Each structure stands twice: as C-alpha cells, then as structure tokens.
Amino acid sequence: MLGFALRRLVQALIVMLAVALIAFSMFRFVGDPVNQMVGLETSIESREALRESLGLNDPLPVQFARFIGNAVQFDFGTSYQFRQPVADLFAKRIPATLELSFTSALFALIAGIPMGIYAGLNRESWLSKLFLSVSLIGISLPTFFIGILLIFLFSVTLQWLPSFGRGDVVEIGSWWTTGFLTVSGLKALILPSITLGLYQMTLIMRLIRAEMLEVIRTDYIKFARARGLSNRVIYLRHALKNTLIPVITITGLQLGSIIAFATITETVFQWPGMGLLFLQAVQNVDIPVMAAYLILTAFLFVSINFIVDILYFLIDPRLRVKQA
Amino acid sequence: MSVLSIDNLTVSFPGRKSTFTAVEGVSLTLEAGKILGVVGESGAGKSTVGNAVIGLLQEPGRIAAGEIRLDGERIDQMPEASLRKLRGKRIGMIFQDPLTSLDPLQTIEAQLVETIRVHLPLSPAQARQRALELLKAVGIPGAEERLSQYPHQFSGGMRQRVVIALALCAEPELIIADEPTTALDVSIQAQILELLRKLCRERSVAMMVITHDMGVIAELTDQVAVMYRGKLVEHGPTAQVLGHPSHAYTKSLISAVPRPDVRVERFPSVSYIEEAAAPSSTIDLSTHWLGKTRNFASAGGPLLSLSGLSMRFETKSSVFPSRRRYFDAVKSVSFDIMEGETFGLVGESGSGKSTIARLITGLYHPTGGSIRFAGQELTALKERSQILAMRRQMQMIFQDPFSSLNARMRVRSIVAEPIKFHRLASSNAEVQQIVGDLLDHVGLGAAAGDKFPHEFSGGQRQRISIARALATRPRFLVCDEPTSALDVSIQAQILNLLKDLQEELGLTMLFISHDLAVIRQMCNRVAVMRNGELCELADCERLFTSPEHPYTRQLLTLMPSMELLAASPQG
Numbered sequence: 001m002l003g004f005a006l007r008r009l010v011q012a013l014i015v016m017l018a019v020a021l022i023a024f025s026m027f028r029f030v031g032d033p034v035n036q037m038v039g040l041e042t043s044i045e046s047r048e049a050l051r052e053s054l055g056l057n058d059p060l061p062v063q064f065a066r067f068i069g070n071a072v073q074f075d076f077g078t079s080y081q082f083r084q085p086v087a088d089l090f091a092k093r094i095p096a097t098l099e100l101s102f103t104s105a106l107f108a109l110i111a112g113i114p115m116g117i118y119a120g121l122n123r124e125s126w127l128s129k130l131f132l133s134v135s136l137i138g139i140s141l142p143t144f145f146i147g148i149l150l151i152f153l154f155s156v157t158l159q160w161l162p163s164f165g166r167g168d169v170v171e172i173g174s175w176w177t178t179g180f181l182t183v184s185g186l187k188a189l190i191l192p193s194i195t196l197g198l199y200q201m202t203l204i205m206r207l208i209r210a211e212m213l214e215v216i217r218t219d220y221i222k223f224a225r226a227r228g229l230s231n232r233v234i235y236l237r238h239a240l241k242n243t244l245i246p247v248i249t250i251t252g253l254q255l256g257s258i259i260a261f262a263t264i265t266e267t268v269f270q271w272p273g274m275g276l277l278f279l280q281a282v283q284n285v286d287i288p289v290m291a292a293y294l295i296l297t298a299f300l301f302v303s304i305n306f307i308v309d310i311l312y313f314l315i316d317p318r319l320r321v322k323q324a
Numbered sequence: 325m326s327v328l329s330i331d332n333l334t335v336s337f338p339g340r341k342s343t344f345t346a347v348e349g350v351s352l353t354l355e356a357g358k359i360l361g362v363v364g365e366s367g368a369g370k371s372t373v374g375n376a377v378i379g380l381l382q383e384p385g386r387i388a389a390g391e392i393r394l395d396g397e398r399i400d401q402m403p404e405a406s407l408r409k410l411r412g413k414r415i416g417m418i419f420q421d422p423l424t425s426l427d428p429l430q431t432i433e434a435q436l437v438e439t440i441r442v443h444l445p446l447s448p449a450q451a452r453q454r455a456l457e458l459l460k461a462v463g464i465p466g467a468e469e470r471l472s473q474y475p476h477q478f479s480g481g482m483r484q485r486v487v488i489a490l491a492l493c494a495e496p497e498l499i500i501a502d503e504p505t506t507a508l509d510v511s512i513q514a515q516i517l518e519l520l521r522k523l524c525r526e527r528s529v530a531m532m533v534i535t536h537d538m539g540v541i542a543e544l545t546d547q548v549a550v551m552y553r554g555k556l557v558e559h560g561p562t563a564q565v566l567g568h569p570s571h572a573y574t575k576s577l578i579s580a581v582p583r584p585d586v587r588v589e590r591f592p593s594v595s596y597i598e599e600a601a602a603p604s605s606t607i608d609l610s611t612h613w614l615g616k617t618r619n620f621a622s623a624g625g626p627l628l629s630l631s632g633l634s635m636r637f638e639t640k641s642s643v644f645p646s647r648r649r650y651f652d653a654v655k656s657v658s659f660d661i662m663e664g665e666t667f668g669l670v671g672e673s674g675s676g677k678s679t680i681a682r683l684i685t686g687l688y689h690p691t692g693g694s695i696r697f698a699g700q701e702l703t704a705l706k707e708r709s710q711i712l713a714m715r716r717q718m719q720m721i722f723q724d725p726f727s728s729l730n731a732r733m734r735v736r737s738i739v740a741e742p743i744k745f746h747r748l749a750s751s752n753a754e755v756q757q758i759v760g761d762l763l764d765h766v767g768l769g770a771a772a773g774d775k776f777p778h779e780f781s782g783g784q785r786q787r788i789s790i791a792r793a794l795a796t797r798p799r800f801l802v803c804d805e806p807t808s809a810l811d812v813s814i815q816a817q818i819l820n821l822l823k824d825l826q827e828e829l830g831l832t833m834l835f836i837s838h839d840l841a842v843i844r845q846m847c848n849r850v851a852v853m854r855n856g857e858l859c860e861l862a863d864c865e866r867l868f869t870s871p872e873h874p875y876t877r878q879l880l881t882l883m884p885s886m887e888l889l890a891a892s893p894q895g
Contacts (some may be wrong), residue, residue: 219420219425220425220426220427223417223419223426223490225380225411226378226380226411227412227417227493228408228410228411228412228413228439229442230408230442237430241429241430242427
C-alpha cells in the first residue's frame with residue numbers, strides 16, 4: 001500500500017514537472033516578457049537592467065529551477081494586465097470556483113447515483129425511460145446553451161433566481177470567501193451549479209445504470225438470490241459496491257474537468273472565479289496568469305487522480321493483494 | 325413422502341413472435357438422502373428445471389403448467405416474498421463456476437454471516453461460530469484464519485467448498501447443484517464429488533445434480549433423469565439407465581462418451597444430433613490444392629523436437645533484480661513428435677500445457693531451450709519471411725469456439741484470410757474455390773461461407789476453426805482443448821473429423837487436453853505434465869494399462885469410473 005502510494009506520488013511529480021516545463025516555456029518564449037512589462041518609451045538600458053534583475057540572462061536550466069522554486073511557493077510573478085501578484089489574483093478567485101465545482105459535483109452525485117440505480121433495476125419502467133431521455137438532453141446540449149436557457153427561464157421569465165454573480169459573500173479567515181452562508185449566495189449558486197453539473201450527472205447516471213445492468217447478471221448476484229437474501233441487501237450491499245469501481249474513476253476525472261471547464265459556466269453567469277480570470281488573461285495575453293492557471297489545473301487533476309487510485313485500494317481487495 | 329416432487333412441469337419463455345417451451349411435461353421425485361442426476365446436452369432444459377424449483381427462472385420464463393412440491397407443500401405458485409424465505413433456508417443452490425459465484429468485494433465471513441442471519445435467529449457472534457463450523461464441515465483447513473479472507477484468496481476447489489458451505493447455511497432439505505464440478509480439475513472434481521456425497525448421506529439432504537457429464541452421473545447419483553430438448557426421455561436408477569438404456573437417445577448419448585477404459589477407432593455418430601453433412605466430394609491430394617507442396621523435404625527423424633524448453637514469467641517486477649519474482653510455467657521440457665502421429669499432452673490447469681502450445685506456435689518466446697521443427701531451429705529464426713514460412717506450416721485450433729472467430733467477419737472471409745495472407749492462391753476465384761472446398765470438407769457445406777459465426781452452434785464453429793487452420797496447408801496442427809467447450813455428442817463428431825482429416829492429409833498433431841478419456845481415443849503417444857514438468861511420456865496404450873509415474877496413476881484413479889455404462893456398440 002505504502003509502496004504503491006509512493007510510486008504514484010513519484011509519477012504525479014513527473015507529470016507536474018512536465019506541465020511546469022510547458023508553463024515555463026510559455027512564459028519564457030511566447031513573446032518577450034520584458035516587452036510585455038514595460039511601455040514603448042522605455043530605453044534599451046533600462047530594459048537591459050530589468051532583464052538582468054528578472055534573471056532572464058541566466059542559463060535556461062537555472063531559470064527553470066527558479067521558476068519551479070517560485071511556483072512551489074505559489075509565486076507566479078506579476079499579472080501584466082492587473083499589475084498585481086498572480087498569487088493574490090488567484091487567491092481571490094479560487095474560493096468561488098471551488099465552491100461552484102464542489103456544489104455541482106455534489107449535485108451530480110446525489111442526483112445521478114440514485115437515478116442510475118433506479119434505471120438499472122427497473123429497466124422497463126416509464127420513469128427510467130424519462131431519466132434516459134432527460135439525460136440525452138444533458139449530454140447533447142452544450143453547457144452555455146443550458147446556462148442561457150436556465151437564465152431565461154428562472155431569472156428573466158420567472159424572476160426567481162439571480163442571473164449573474166455570487167450574491168453576498170462572507171469572509172472566513174483572511175482569504176476565503178463563501179457564498180454558502182447567505183441566502184442570496186445560495187440562490188446565486190443554484191443555476192450555475194446545475195448548469196455545470198448536468199453533464200456529469202447524466203454521465204454518472206448512465207454509467208451506474210450500465211454497470212448495474214452488467215452486475216445484476218453476474219453469477220454472484222444470482223447466487224445471492226439463491227441464498228435467500230432480500231433485494232435491498234442484494235442491490236445495495238452486493239451490486240452497488242461492485243459498480244463503484246468504474247464510477248469512481250469517471251467521477252474523479254469528471255471532478256477535475258468540472259474545475260477546469262468551469263470557464264464556460266463562469267462566463268455565462270459572470271461568476272468571479274478562476275475560469276473568468278483565465279479567459280480575461282487569454283484575451284489580454286497575460287502570460288503569468290495563464291501559466292499559473294495551467295499549473296493549478298494540472299495540480300488539481302493529478303491530486304484527484306491520486307485520491308482515486310487510493311480509493312480503488314479501499315474498495316477492491318483484489319488490488320490490495322496484487323500490489324502489496 | 326418425497327422431499328421434492330415435480331409433476332408434469334412445463335416452463336415456457338414467451339417471445340415476441342412465438343413461445344419457446346424449454347421444459348415440457350417433466351415429472352420427477354426425490355427422496356431425502358438421495359442424489360438425483362439430471363443429464364442432458366446444452367439446450368435440453370436441465371438447468372431450467374433447477375431454476376424453476378428454486379423460483380429463479382430467467383425473465384421472461386414462467387411455469388406454464390404442472391406442480392412443484394417441497395415436502396408436499398406446493399411451491400410453484402408461491403408469492404416472491406415467501407419463495408425468498410424458502411431459498412437458502414429449505415432449498416440450497418450450488419452453481420457451476422466457483423470463481424464467479426462469490427461477491428469479490430466481501431470477505432467469506434461477511435457472506436456467510438449475512439446468509440446465516442437472514443435465515444436463522446442468531447447473534448453476529450453465534451452466526452460467526454456457525455460459519456466456522458460450516459467451513460470445517462466442508463473441509464477447509466485453517467478455517468479460523470480463512471474466514472476473514474476474500475474469495476480471490478481461495479483456489480477454485482476451495483471456493484467451491486465455500487459455495488457449498490453457503491448452500492448449507494440453514495440446513496436445507498434440498499440442494500440443487502448446477503454443474504458443480506464442470507469448472508474444476510479432475511483431482512479437485514473427485515474431492516468435491518466425495519464431499520457432496522458425504523454431506524448428502526450425513527445430513528440426509530436430497531440433492532439434485534444437474535450436469536452434462538456422464539462421469540459425474542455414474543460416480544455420484546442414485547437416480548438419473550435424461551433430458552432431451554425439454555422432455556424427459558428416461559428416468560430410473562443410475563445403474564439401470566446407464567447400463568441398460570432403453571431410449572434411443574440415451575443409447576446414442578452413452579455411446580458418444582469417450583471411454584478411458586477402451587479405445588475405439590471411431591465414435592459412433594449420434595443420430596439424434598447431427599449438425600453437419602458428410603462432405604459431398606472426397607479430396608484427391610495428388611490433384612487438389614490442399615495437396616500442393618505437401619511433399620515437404622522430410623529430414624528424417626522427428627518433425628518437432630523440443631529440448632530443455634523453459635518459460636518463465638515475471639510475476640512481480642522491480643527495479644532491483646533481487647526483488648523480482650518469477651513463475652516457471654514450463655521447466656526444461658523435452659520431447660519429440662514424429663511425422664504423422666498424434667501426440668497427446670495431458671495435465672491439470674496450471675501444468676503448463678497451453679504454454680507449450682504457445683511456445684511452439686511462436687506466440688511466446690521461450691526463456692530457454694530449443695524448438696526444432698523439420699530440422700530448423702525456430703528460436704533462432706530472425707527473418708520475417710522465414711518466420712512466416714514456419715507459421716504457415718503450423719496452425720492452431722483453440723478451445724473456445726465463441727471467442728476465437730471474429731464476429732464481424734463472414735465465414736468465407738475468415739477462412740480466406742490465411743490463404744490471402746500467405747499468398748497461397750493465384751486468383752480470387754481460386755481462393756473462393758478453395759474456401760468452398762474446405763467448408764464442404766469439414767462438413768458445413770460451401771454455402772456456410774455467406775453466414776456470420778454467430779449463426780452457428782459451438783460444434784459448427786469449431787469446424788470453421790478447423791477449416792481456417794487447414795487453409796494454410798499446414799503440416800502440423802496444435803489443438804488446444806479443441807472439444808472441452810462442447811457437448812459430448814458434438815465432441816464425438818469433432819474428434820471423428822480430426823481423425824479423418826489427419827488420415828487424409830497426413831497431418832501431425834499435438835493434442836492438448838485435460839480429459840484422459842479423449843486423449844486415449846486420439847493419441848499415439850502421451851506426455852503427462854504437472855507444474856511445468858514432464859512426468860511421464862509413453863505410448864498411449866501403455867500409459868493407460870501400466871502407468872509408471874505415481875502422478876499418472878493418481879490421475880487415472882481419479883477419473884470417474886465408467887463401469888456402469890453400457891458397453892459401447894463398437895467397444
């Protein structure tokens with residue numbers, strides 16, 4: 001177990017280094033960083049001085065090492081457009097994105113798993129067919145369209161929920177702000193999290209359904225029936241646990257992509273999160289922000305994958321033996 | 325009063341267009357402490373009878389007529405809730421495959437305790453105690469430690485014991501065992517049969533054993549019921565039915581069973597199930613395509629010669645050589661196969677016999693030793709053209725006729741592929757002509773080429789595999805358990821076909837099987853393998869009449885005795 005975790009950790013580090021290299025080359029080679037920072041009238045001498053003080057004349061490996069050293073301390077330099085440290089910008093935005101992603105993931109799981117179980121066990125019922133039809137919409141409609149549709153329905157026509165922003169937020173500690181504690185914050189969360197989570201929900205539902213259909217045909221479920229166990233025990237104790245392994249894989253990956261792809265939802269709902277920041281950075285060629293976003297997203301993906309791998313171990317005893 | 329009585333049972337599966345009747349008018353009775361065998365080939369409806377009794381018919385099957393009584397109480401019309409109380413408590417069930425019958429994610433203890441507590445009013449600690457006693461009763465050593473283990477930590481035979489323990493949880497009056505030993509090795513099979521018999525006598529449980537294996541029937545049962553296409557054709561004491569079968573189907577079924585005690589030149593064909601036609605024309609090798617380039621340069625000596633062949637797999641990889649773990653699947657095996665003979669390779673699972681087949685055909689590269697084919701060292705071949713030429717001369721027939729054919733290709737293309745690949749025919753028209761001939765020759769008829777594999781039965785698919793293997797004009801055929809997935813009457817036909825082809829085309833064959841009876845019918849010489857080593861190599865008849873190695877002797881004694889069976893018409 002420990003050896004396995006260590007090996008995975010080393011692999012994760014290698015991935016992070018590779019991503020850091022891409023981010024670094026973006027920073028270093030897409031345009032001249034000095035040109036981005038100074039005005040047109042700056043003299044060549046002061047440009048050189050800046051270049052020297054930024055360490056841009058050092059050998060590349062030294063620069064890369066410095067870049068990584070800084071990145072570990074979450075120092076990605078200064079944003080070109082805001083003239084503020086990138087770290088501060090992100091610190092302000094991260095809570096918004098994480099809260100949104102967390103809520104949509106929760107929504108996807110809480111709605112998707114029971115629907116999937118139901119649809120898997122009652123294949124012929126009209127409710128399962130309804131679930132499947134709805135899920136088809138969730139899979140085929142693009143996120144921004146669903147968002148606009150929801151805004152039109154609930155904000156414009158019915159005027160129940162706000163169409164943009166986070167509502168009122170409460171500060172916790174020095175840098176975390178939360179919308180969970182105010183009514184307007186919670187109301188503002190509903191539409192974006194449904195928009196963001198709908199696709200994941202349908203995916204989880206369809207996956208659980210397919211796995212359920214597969215598992216209830218297996219011999220051990222037949223044997224469990226022949227042992228006289230009740231349906232509830234058979235489905236929840238034996239069948240569900242066996243469907244979870246692929247579900248965890250997909251859910252883990254999807255959680256990563258929820259965070260990464262919050263960009264579109266954040267744009268539609270003007271949600272003050274990292275995605276919106278990233279989009280602005282792309283429009284203004286704000287390389288340090290883009291590099292930081294890249295590294296942060298990669299870090300999230302890698303950590304989620306790591307957690308998923310560990311979860312496998314806890315669920316499936318067969319893996320424990322093979323790897324130990 | 326009988327524990328189980330089935331009266332005029334009819335089970336039907338209503339379909340969209342028509343209703344399929346899987347079981348029709350079957351009547352059986354079973355007394356406490358007795359074992360009833362239900363025997364038949366696939367599709368005979370024998371498993372459906374068992375499922376109907378325990379109330380687990382597959383959708384949309386239903387009992388259309390008849391009565392099932394357990395201790396006089398009618399159970400076929402019981403509502404699901406009361407039926408569930410019956411399952412496990414009064415009727416236990418044992419399935420075929422112990423590897424898949426247990427939930428892989430739960431410990432043995434969890435599964436036993438859960439079953440015990442559903443049926444008996446015991447506390448968790450008492451249930452655990454009972455679970456321990458059950459494990460001891462089914463002969464699992466070290467029950468205390470094994471209780472907390474997961475199914476994958478048990479071997480196949482041990483898992484089947486756990487399954488039996490689970491079936492015994494609440495002391496049922498009736499146990500239904502559906503092919504309880506089919507997935508097991510012969511030595512494990514003997515142990516499990518022994519255990520079932522013992523439990524049945526000691527606890528005076530009535531047992532219904534569903535199987536296709538005449539050996540199991542002869543070994544285990546007091547009474548036997550023979551089923552054919554949903555109907556009961558014969559029913560009576562085992563000795564009488566097997567020894568003096570009265571129904572024509574039973575007679576032909578028994579005559580198709582390969583006998584370990586006698587060797588027959590040909591299996592009598594079972595007139596009841598004939599799924600292939602005789603070839604419409606014989607092939608004259610001197611003029612036909614199949615005969616071209618048959619005059620291989622005969623180097624004299626053996627055609628295939630293995631010496632010191634070994635194969636080692638890495639089971640645990642590590643950067644440090646000292647921490648790597650290996651498994652030696654084949655340990656320095658040497659034998660020769662003469663031109664034109666059928667060489668048998670027999671052993672239990674894990675003995676390395678299939679690995680040898682893969683080494684010879686080049687699917688694996690050996691760790692050590694040499695393979696010489698027609699005087700040429702195969703392991704030293706480097707050039708692709710040479711390797712291909714060698715491959716063309718050797719072909720393989722696999723065990724599973726369902727997964728060894730590409731389901732998306734027409735049979736014609738499947739058989740034509742090797743001909744085209746090795747460029748053995750000059751024109752497309754010639755290829756089609758050859759494919760037609762081959763299909764006709766394996767008994768399918770040239771018209772079969774337009775169909776897809778799924779339109780054929782298991783035996784017919786195995787014929788397609790044989791046609792495909794012949795399509796490269798091979799000299800040497802490796803048959804890896806070619807009939808172990810087939811019904812006995814189909815097996816007899818396929819074995820006959822292989823014999824005929826060998827005679828006609830002068831093929832040399834390596835015949836791999838776990839079934840000693842089949843080996844005896846097919847082979848000239850036999851090698852017995854165990855744990856990757858060669859135990860004994862002898863002429864087939866000598867091996868069966870005077871085995872030398874203790875393991876061979878053990879294997880021979882473990883074979884279910886067929887003495888009860890009626891003398892084969894040709895025997």
